[in-house]
Amino acid sequence: MSRQIDRRAFLRRGAAGAAALAVGPGLLAACSTDGTDSARKPGSGSSHRSGGTLRAAFVGGGASETLDFFNGPSALDLVRARAWHGTLGNLDPSGPDGVRYGVLKGIDISDDLSAYTLHVRPGVRFTDGSELTSADILHSLSGLAAKSKLPVYRLAAANFDLARARAEGDLKVVLPTLRPIADGRLILCQGNFLVVKDGTRDFREGMPSCGPFRLTEFAAGQGSAFERYDDHYGHVPHLDGLELRSIADSTARAGALTGGEIDFAHDLSPVTARTLADDAKAELAPTKSPYLVGLSFQLNMSAKPFDDPRVREAFKLAVDREAMVKTVFYGNAEIGNDLPSIGFPDYADGIPQRAHDPERARELLQEAGADGMKVRLTTGPETPGMVETATLFVEDLKKIGVRASVRELPAGQLYADFPAYSALPLAGSYQMPIPALSTYQMNTAGGSPSAFGWKKSGTDALVARARAESDQARAKKLGTRAQRTRWEEGNQVLPVFKPNLNARAKGVDGIPDDLFEQFPGFSRASLA
Amino acid sequence: MNLLAFAARRLAGAAVLLVLLSAAVFAATAVLPGDAVSAVAGVDASEAQRAEVRAGLGLDRPAAERYADWAAGAVRGDLGNGFVGERPVTDVLATRLPNSLLLAGLTLAVTAPLAALLGLWTGLRGGGADRVVSTSAQILAAVPEFVVAALLVAVLAVWLEVLPRVSVIPLGGTPLDAPHALVLPVLTLSAVGLAVATRLLRASVADAAATPYCEAARLNGVRGVRLAVRHILPNAAGPAVQALTLTTGALVGSAVVVENVFDYPGIGRELQLAVAARDVPMVQGIATALVAVMLVVLLLGDICARLLGAREGDDR
Numbered sequence: 001m002s003r004q005i006d007r008r009a010f011l012r013r014g015a016a017g018a019a020a021l022a023v024g025p026g027l028l029a030a031c032s033t034d035g036t037d038s039a040r041k042p043g044s045g046s047s048h049r050s051g052g053t054l055r056a057a058f059v060g061g062g063a064s065e066t067l068d069f070f071n072g073p074s075a076l077d078l079v080r081a082r083a084w085h086g087t088l089g090n091l092d093p094s095g096p097d098g099v100r101y102g103v104l105k106g107i108d109i110s111d112d113l114s115a116y117t118l119h120v121r122p123g124v125r126f127t128d129g130s131e132l133t134s135a136d137i138l139h140s141l142s143g144l145a146a147k148s149k150l151p152v153y154r155l156a157a158a159n160f161d162l163a164r165a166r167a168e169g170d171l172k173v174v175l176p177t178l179r180p181i182a183d184g185r186l187i188l189c190q191g192n193f194l195v196v197k198d199g200t201r202d203f204r205e206g207m208p209s210c211g212p213f214r215l216t217e218f219a220a221g222q223g224s225a226f227e228r229y230d231d232h233y234g235h236v237p238h239l240d241g242l243e244l245r246s247i248a249d250s251t252a253r254a255g256a257l258t259g260g261e262i263d264f265a266h267d268l269s270p271v272t273a274r275t276l277a278d279d280a281k282a283e284l285a286p287t288k289s290p291y292l293v294g295l296s297f298q299l300n301m302s303a304k305p306f307d308d309p310r311v312r313e314a315f316k317l318a319v320d321r322e323a324m325v326k327t328v329f330y331g332n333a334e335i336g337n338d339l340p341s342i343g344f345p346d347y348a349d350g351i352p353q354r355a356h357d358p359e360r361a362r363e364l365l366q367e368a369g370a371d372g373m374k375v376r377l378t379t380g381p382e383t384p385g386m387v388e389t390a391t392l393f394v395e396d397l398k399k400i401g402v403r404a405s406v407r408e409l410p411a412g413q414l415y416a417d418f419p420a421y422s423a424l425p426l427a428g429s430y431q432m433p434i435p436a437l438s439t440y441q442m443n444t445a446g447g448s449p450s451a452f453g454w455k456k457s458g459t460d461a462l463v464a465r466a467r468a469e470s471d472q473a474r475a476k477k478l479g480t481r482a483q484r485t486r487w488e489e490g491n492q493v494l495p496v497f498k499p500n501l502n503a504r505a506k507g508v509d510g511i512p513d514d515l516f517e518q519f520p521g522f523s524r525a526s527l528a
Numbered sequence: 529m530n531l532l533a534f535a536a537r538r539l540a541g542a543a544v545l546l547v548l549l550s551a552a553v554f555a556a557t558a559v560l561p562g563d564a565v566s567a568v569a570g571v572d573a574s575e576a577q578r579a580e581v582r583a584g585l586g587l588d589r590p591a592a593e594r595y596a597d598w599a600a601g602a603v604r605g606d607l608g609n610g611f612v613g614e615r616p617v618t619d620v621l622a623t624r625l626p627n628s629l630l631l632a633g634l635t636l637a638v639t640a641p642l643a644a645l646l647g648l649w650t651g652l653r654g655g656g657a658d659r660v661v662s663t664s665a666q667i668l669a670a671v672p673e674f675v676v677a678a679l680l681v682a683v684l685a686v687w688l689e690v691l692p693r694v695s696v697i698p699l700g701g702t703p704l705d706a707p708h709a710l711v712l713p714v715l716t717l718s719a720v721g722l723a724v725a726t727r728l729l730r731a732s733v734a735d736a737a738a739t740p741y742c743e744a745a746r747l748n749g750v751r752g753v754r755l756a757v758r759h760i761l762p763n764a765a766g767p768a769v770q771a772l773t774l775t776t777g778a779l780v781g782s783a784v785v786v787e788n789v790f791d792y793p794g795i796g797r798e799l800q801l802a803v804a805a806r807d808v809p810m811v812q813g814i815a816t817a818l819v820a821v822m823l824v825v826l827l828l829g830d831i832c833a834r835l836l837g838a839r840e841g842d843d844r
Contacts (some may be wrong), residue, residue, distance in 0.1 A: 219699055
């Protein structure tokens with residue numbers, strides 16, 4: 001369970017990136033414009049001690065951890081950056097545009113959906129005293145993010161012409177879109193667009209930044225230390241300091257938490273989390289929707305018999321989703337409906353939940369002449385629960401007469417050998433929380449290799465139309481239609497959404513208030 | 529042949545071996561399925577993006593050319609930068625290798641004297657004590673490290689609460705800044721090493737004790753500690769020293785289980801991470817450094833064995 005991979009966080013982050021929301025905290029900028037600030041003060045009624053140093057532990061990425069979050073794939077790289085830098089914004093379902101802005105005051109969209117205007121929040125200061133201007137945002141977007149190889153930033157590059165972004169005066173950045181999109185705010189304010197000072201090339205301790213904390217120490221693979229930035233825009237953290245540690249093993253993170261050596265443990269395995277249930281000093285704090293990771297199985301439509309929609313449907317009907325939630329996650333998970341991105345505004349929540357119907361599944365297989373078919377499910381320990389879920393799926397398949405077996409690859413190999421991965425007949429994978437339609441365009445549309453043979457130009461066009469529709473009700477309708485096709489004919493079985501099973505010492509509060517829980521921020525956190 | 533010449537010859541041999549093994553490591557990374565592109569560019573990168581990243585990392589060049597480049601840099605002390613995170617490999621070695629050496633050294637310091645004591649006692653005494661110790665050693669040697677670790681944690685950290693559960697070391701510090709954090713990892717590693725070394729030593733002590741010259745010494749009135757330390761140990765220690773050096777050398781890079789369980793910042797876990805991410809320069813640099821450490825440790829072991837009285841003619 002140590003799962004470096006977790007490290008693999010890189011994926012997570014990548015994806016997440018995509019999806020994610022952003023750095024929330026700082027961002028709270030929005031408060032000035034939407035008045036949510038007071039509402040977000042942690043824990044009304046309870047008294048929080050101001051100050052103290054919160055110590056949190058993450059999987060980390062060993063020696064490959066880097067301060068350059070544009071090129072650092074581990075989840076901790078992004079968490080560290082969230083504490084250190086200001087953000088464009090975070091997704092916030094309760095916010096006016098569905099986002100909570102950070103160093104921005106707001107984002108205007110041109111009527112023809114061809115350009116987004118980012119309005120800089122005046123008065124944001126870097127730690128060296130200089131004021132944040134459009135030049136800094138421009139540099140971060142078109143200088144750094146545009147060159148990043150991380151998937152997170154590719155999502156933006158797939159929607160916006162980052163290289164042609166331009167500043168208009170000190171407080172405005174104009175960002176042209178590559179094709180008309182109405183949901184661009186959700187992409188720019190996913191939480192991973194952080195802003196550094198114009199001209200920044202090397203990331204090092206002591207460089208000026210404008211996040212809630214300032215970095216005082218960094219040792220890759222070991223940890224980093226921060227102190228509060230008292231001139232932080234919008235919302236000055238309660239904490240005096242913050243320490244982010246790398247502890248790779250899930251049990252070791254839990255042990256450090258119960259031993260009082262840390263106050264927050266990120267992403268425990270389901271079994272470890274269960275051992276904390278009776279602990280007097282710690283409590284579980286799983287992330288909430290939409291910050292849930294989907295565990296999925298891809299059926300390869302280029303391989304027989306998955307080219308037959310009846311076989312695909314049979315595989316979807318065969319899964320006992322309840323059992324997975326109970327057995328693998330001890331109830332700490334949500335049932336999936338074979339569609340990614342649960343909890344996001346563009347997720348098609350109107351589609352009925354797929355039933356567990358092994359009888360019907362067996363009939364469908366017979367109709368398709370595929371009863372008794374043989375298939376091997378390949379997966380790997382890339383995130384906690386993945387292999388366990390695959391094992392249960394194989395058992396479910398055996399019950400409908402499929403001669404199924406599971407093959408577990410060593411950590412890291414599943415995605416490292418990508419051509420082999422995308423040629424698998426049946427692959428166990430996972431989906432980061434990212435808005436539904438943009439993730440479809442990036443990963444599935446146009447016969448992308450990660451689409452496993454799904455190639456429907458009609459659906460692709462429908463998604464593009466939904467994203468280019470300013471009228472929200474109509475956009476939702478179009479988006480739902482597209483997802484309905486995926487639900488009916490698609491080649492993805494997605495039975496479970498699991499939270500990040502985080503745990504905190506009793507009395508630690510306010511972490512979810514920072515949004516983008518996948519990569520927790522601590523600007524609103526407090527100790528008991 | 530004097531010791532210096534012996535060491536020089538062995539060093540030269542080790543250097544040749546190091547070159548050969550570094551090539552073997554490189555070949556192994558080349559045949560591992562997959563490459564670092566997914567780790568760098570993400571799973572869902574398009575073919576064009578993959579090709580670009582592959583070219584950027586230099587992975588599109590022939591393996592022989594990449595190895596030659598790497599070797600040319602390595603000779604100058606430049607082991608390159610990791611693909612993931614782009615950190616210089618020498619940096620990683622400089623921060624992690626000393627921690628692993630410390631762990632292995634402390635384990636040796638605990639294991640060697642205890643093994644000598646137990647081996648002599650059981651080998652000379654025989655009887656009930658021998659059976660108890662030998663059987664326990666056999667059981668201990670068979671128990672996987674993570675089970676030993678879990679037992680020690682359960683007793684010392686959870687139940688008695690005398691030691692920390694994980695090795696949380698102060699930022700920017702070394703394990704020596706938090707010595708109590710070293711106790712559990714060293715105990716875990718020592719348990720298995722001790723069991724194996726005790727068994728080996730016991731056998732050779734029993735052999736040595738049965739030799740005619742020991743009999744002669746005994747008849748001459750040499751007994752007890754003097755007999756054991758002066759006459760038996762030097763003759764019995766040879767094989768045990770070799771075995772200890774082998775396990776100690778191997779500990780430097782392969783204490784991954786213990787490093788993970790206790791979150792000890794050693795080099796083994798870095799190697800494991802690098803392999804998972806197919807980070808070739810990191811794998812190559814760390815593996816070559818570990819090979820070098822192993823060769824040096826083996827050389828030291830041979831010198832020890834020689835000083836302990838290996839025959840003159842035996843100068844492989």
